[in-house]
Amino acid sequence: MSQITLELKNSEDELLLLSLVQRLGISYSMLKKEDVNEESLDYHRRIIEQGVDVADFDAFLQEFNTSRKDG
Helix, strand or coil: CCCCCCCCCCHHHHHHHHHHHHHHCCCCCCCCHHHCCHHHHHHHHHHHHHCCCCCCHHHHHHHHHHHHHHC
16 A cells, blocks of 8 residues: 655645545545644644653563553
């Protein structure tokens, strides 16, 4: 399976492309830039910048694997 990301500048091109995609039976999803807000991006950036404590990653991994076996 392939995934392609396209950036369309105008709604006429979007309509043309979507009609072709639908005609060909290709599944698709859309994300409009206005759907992504700065508040959400800032929140996720802060989480990424905080990082993760990897001081005892082996213990965490062991506990995670054990919990997965129990379920």
